[in-house]
Amino acid sequence: MKIKPSIAISDNGFLFDPGSGESYTTNAVAKEIIFMMKQNLSVEEIKKTLVEKYDVDEVTLEKNLIDFFAMLRHYNLCEACNP
Amino acid sequence: MSRQNIHIAVTGLNNTDNPGPGVPLIRGIRESADLNVRIIGLAYENLEPGIYMPEITDKSYLIPYPSSGTKVFLNRIMEIHEQERIDLIIPNFDAELYTFIKSEKLLAQQGVRTFLPTLEQLEERSKALLPAFGKKYGFKVPDSREIVNTQDIANLEDDFDYPVLVKGKFYDAYFAYNEEQVTSHFNKIVSKWGLPVIVQEYIKGTEVNVVALGDGTGRTVGAVSMRKQYITDKGKAWGGITIDDPRMMEITRDLIGKTKWRGGMELEMIRTSSSEYYLIEINPRIPAWVYLAVGAGQNLPEAMVKLAMGLDVPSMEKYQTGKMFIRYSWDMLGDISQFEKITMNGEL
Numbered sequence: 001m002k003i004k005p006s007i008a009i010s011d012n013g014f015l016f017d018p019g020s021g022e023s024y025t026t027n028a029v030a031k032e033i034i035f036m037m038k039q040n041l042s043v044e045e046i047k048k049t050l051v052e053k054y055d056v057d058e059v060t061l062e063k064n065l066i067d068f069f070a071m072l073r074h075y076n077l078c079e080a081c082n083p
Numbered sequence: 084m085s086r087q088n089i090h091i092a093v094t095g096l097n098n099t100d101n102p103g104p105g106v107p108l109i110r111g112i113r114e115s116a117d118l119n120v121r122i123i124g125l126a127y128e129n130l131e132p133g134i135y136m137p138e139i140t141d142k143s144y145l146i147p148y149p150s151s152g153t154k155v156f157l158n159r160i161m162e163i164h165e166q167e168r169i170d171l172i173i174p175n176f177d178a179e180l181y182t183f184i185k186s187e188k189l190l191a192q193q194g195v196r197t198f199l200p201t202l203e204q205l206e207e208r209s210k211a212l213l214p215a216f217g218k219k220y221g222f223k224v225p226d227s228r229e230i231v232n233t234q235d236i237a238n239l240e241d242d243f244d245y246p247v248l249v250k251g252k253f254y255d256a257y258f259a260y261n262e263e264q265v266t267s268h269f270n271k272i273v274s275k276w277g278l279p280v281i282v283q284e285y286i287k288g289t290e291v292n293v294v295a296l297g298d299g300t301g302r303t304v305g306a307v308s309m310r311k312q313y314i315t316d317k318g319k320a321w322g323g324i325t326i327d328d329p330r331m332m333e334i335t336r337d338l339i340g341k342t343k344w345r346g347g348m349e350l351e352m353i354r355t356s357s358s359e360y361y362l363i364e365i366n367p368r369i370p371a372w373v374y375l376a377v378g379a380g381q382n383l384p385e386a387m388v389k390l391a392m393g394l395d396v397p398s399m400e401k402y403q404t405g406k407m408f409i410r411y412s413w414d415m416l417g418d419i420s421q422f423e424k425i426t427m428n429g430e431l
Contacts, residue, residue, distance in 0.1 A: 006327065008405075018404040020289070021310035021326040
């Protein structure tokens with residue numbers, strides 16, 4: 001699962017897709033995930049980082065990540081979209 | 084390069100909620116570092132905002148509508164030419180292009196240049212002939228049909244699913260969800276723009292547009308793509324953003340290459356969710372949002388003037404994505420004496 005290289009995300013979580021002209025706002029955790037994706041971290045590495053940093057169990061995290069990746073696919077923001 | 088002093092006459096000064104391209108085009112030309120220009124505004128109505136706006140035109144004249152007849156129209160242009168020594172005319176309305184293209188040689192004999200598509204190019208991309216255009220050059224276009232009376236409307240259901248778009252030959256487009264709505268829009272459009280009216284298949288997707296300039300040899304001098312962000316109830320862009328879509332650029336260069344298009348153009352496309360591109364309209368002139376292209380790094384109005392004056396213009400490949408425009412309304416103050424001058428003397 002990789003975010004499209006052309007996608008720009010600012011430090012405050014504003015995301016711009018220059019291909020479609022669409023822009024999105026992300027919350028703090030989504031921004032963090034996208035930054036990790038841009039650094040080419042694998043899904044497993046992203047999960048590990050989030051579990052260590054936040055008070056969340058793996059099942060809840062897994063469920064939320066699946067939803068989040070589905071949203072990225074829906075908005076056509078990722079390459080190799082299947083995790 | 085030495086700064087040339089060029090007298091340029093420009094129409095389309097109606098900077099209203101349905102804006103003409105005149106004012107943004109002039110802004111682009113005035114930003115040129117190479118050109119020294121005198122801008123002569125040609126207005127059809129005495130309240131076109133562009134003739135009152137500061138630093139837009141140097142002088143403005145009222146002209147008759149082309150529908151008053153070519154002779155009357157050209158006589159007025161020649162009258163103005165005698166006073167102003169016009170080097171170049173840039174018409175900005177679809178409805179006046181036919182007259183200007185037909186009069187190209189006559190104008191040239193008088194020393195007035197134009198930079199326009201040929202009559203064949205103008206006609207073959209018309210809304211009514213778009214399906215044939217798509218077939219000839221290999222572009223996806225929505226199915227469409229020309230209708231000239233209300234009896235044609237009853238048969239539409241055989242070939243089209245509702246909703247459909249009902250369009251005027253030059254301007255206006257409305258959605259219709261049933262036969263009654265087609266009839267209502269048909270009557271409204273006929274009273275404003277005349278026949279034919281075009282019924283077009285509705286393609287679901289995102290509307291994306293390109294402004295481009297062809298030099299007449301098949302070369303694309305420049306092209307910038309944009310997605311509308313805010314659309315008025317008249318379907319006009321009130322806000323837009325430049326985008327980076329290689330496929331749109333490819334289609335644009337292919338179209339200009341195949342047609343050898345000369346002049347400015349706007350391609351209106353629908354990008355479907357499966358990334359297919361349908362050409363829904365080809366406007367044969369610079370669009371009103373051209374200043375976005377100037378701001379994004381491609382001064383297409385300046386390039387058009389240079390091409391018209393026989394100067395070399397290198398192709399522009401790049402532009403800044405994420406550049407936005409937002410239109411706004413602003414109450415400009417004038418004086419009755421200005422209105423009196425343009426009304427009584429036909430010039431300001």
